[in-house]
Amino acid sequence: MFINVSSLNKSYTSGLVRNEVLKGIGMKLEKGEIGVILGPSGSGKSTLMNIIGGVDRADSGRISVDGVEISNLNDDQLTDYRREDIGFVFQFYNLIPNLTVGENIEVVSNISKAPLNMDEVLTAVGMQDKKRRFPRELSGGEQQRVSIARAVVKNPKLLLCDEPTGALDYQTSRSILQLLQQVNTKYGTTILMITHNGAIAAMANRVFKLRSGEIVEEVVNQMTIPAERIEW
């Protein structure tokens, strides 16, 4: 099992109030699969993803990714794990504004142990001809393509996407989902994606429905649907 999470708990305390955000989460995802975490605002989706990505730590429970027990790593090891093994894609792209498309990707490939070829990745996301543009000269969808290229160029074991289409219109969202599916097929990258949008679940191998910090339902799709056929 590529991702194996069990009995995961996380709470935040402010003053005297303790907010239990994750309550005994268990989930599994095989290598090369696409997983979707679906749930309403505040249900704990980002917290769960941040813990799997080594950005945050759980209070208790176990998380292993590709055989490595994340919960046992010290801070330096966790930084290495986050830097080398995980690609992140966010709702608001987070590109560096004063660097070109090519430079945004280069800063990541330069510090990666086994990066993919930058031009190949730029071509894969359809942005090869925009390599010398700055982020402000691109549409939202194009910026998201660049941010996917930046995450993919380090050849991560796991691509974590937090509402990757949250800021995009319908057609652009579908093309970004299609691109993520292509990345999954071309590079065999395991993808875990957060969304509010139930329709997106059809492209995932496994869907984890989160409510108030608990997985209330897990759906295994024997047949996934190509992103271009998803409608909402």
Ligand SMILES: Nc1ncnc2c1ncn2[C@@H]1O[C@H](COP(=O)(O)OP(=O)(O)OP(=O)(O)O)[C@@H](O)[C@H]1O
């Ligand atoms: N660093 C933090 N400190 C305190 N509380 C936090 C922190 N991070 C998250 N929370 C709380 O944990 C709960 C779950 O937040 P989380 O961001 O994981 O939810 P979500 O399902 O991703 O929501 P959304 O869809 O709105 O992004 C919320 O009540 C939030 O306020």
